[in-house]
Amino acid sequence: MRKKGGNMKDKIVTLGIIVLSTVTFLFIGTTAYSKDLLIGGAACETGMQAPLDTPGINGAKVAVKYLNDEKGGILGRKVKFVNLDGKSDPATVGNSALEVLDQGAEFIIAPCDFDFGGPASTAAQNAGVVGMSLCASDPLYSSWSLGDKQFTLSMWNTTMSATAAEFAYNEMGWKTAYVVTDQIIAYTRSLSEYFLVHFDAIGGKILLEDTYTNGDNDFSAQLARLKALDEEPDVIFISSYGVDIALITKTLREAGITAPVLGGDSYDDPGVWEALGAKFGSDVYFVTHTWMQGTEGHPDMPEFVKLYTDFHGSAPDTAFVATGWDTVMLFAQAAEIAGTTDGAAVAKALEDNEFNLLTGDLDYSNAADGHYPYKAAALVALTKGEPSFLGWRNPENPPAP
DSSP, X not given: OOOOSSOOOEEEOOOSSXXXXXXXXXXXXXXXXXXXXXEEEOOOSSSTTHHHHHHHHHHHHHHHHHHHHHSOSBTTBOEEEEEOOOTTOHHHHHHHHHHHHHTTOSEEEEOSSHHHHHHHHHHHHHTTOOEEESSOOSTTSSHHHHOXXXXXXXXXXXXXXXXXXXXXXXXXXXXXXXXXXEOSSHHHHHHHXXXXXXXXXXXXXXXXXXXXXXXXXXXXXXXXXXXXXXXXOSEEEEEOOTTHHXXXXXXXXXXXXXXXXXXXXGGOOHHHHHHHXXXXXXXXXXXXXXXXXXXXXXXXXXHHHHHHHHHHSSXXXXXXXXXXXHHHHHHHHHHHHHTSOOHHHHHHHHHHEEEEETTEEEEEOOGGGTTOEEOOEEEEEEETTEXXXXXXXXXXXXXXX
């Protein structure tokens, strides 16, 4: 999947471990700042959003330390990072963003979802500041909805869902699907929407579309409808969140439903893997942002893992950690290219360049086209509750947002 048309972009060929050594420091001596550069966050450290946001916060902290220790900060200024817990509440997220902006934040890190992250990016846009979600993937997280200085680090669900559909149909030969959609947030709804569209477009057949509400803790009605089908589906696509993914999967397995389970990046959660355990955590596949072990996800991943482990005392266990590192490093690269933290200039630098990150190569469209994040996806399998990397995927002709 490549951007069509447009001018050739400069590609910043680094991940961030050595990133700033490849960006010419033309502006450090001419930027007359003495105060620290504040990166503000409104990501969620408590509540249902925390399993996705907290790892990103932890990764961002490592990036800030690295920039200060090894690169002299950003534009010659020491970097500070202050995250005020959004508490998985949109109003609190918005207020947290306003508070760090009042403290002088020059960049805003928003939560991993449009429902939760949107208020933070709205505050950033109103302040003329670039905001970036750690991993929001609903296409609502766009310059169309939020403004010309707003971005997400993640691929959109158009890519995530198409990757899942093509893996199922083209690679695994699964021709029929049952799809259940958690109604809790925009992410889960659009993930299913684009899977349905793309699976059908490439020749698959949807046997049943069903719904679920996060926290119901009861999948019996859906199970009855599934078992009433004339045939068992080849694959079950579950678009849900948190430990409810495990609850639904365990319910299916205990009822004798053996079809493989497929989903999106919300499965990249050690809490889900633990809840599934060895008994139920097999034949489960999901699309996510990168792979943290070895060099398969990125050649510099081992160096990042060492930096992270030295900082936190334990190794990272989910790709969402890398989204935090990449978000900070992406801002650092764009600010160095722009020679300023001015929102319009940083946004232009993000639009005009391609970036090589821990979470893959990233190329944004312009604001008129939504800041579409052109990006590949990582595919992971669970076996007995343990993840393994299946490789990078780049879907052909994903559905339009």
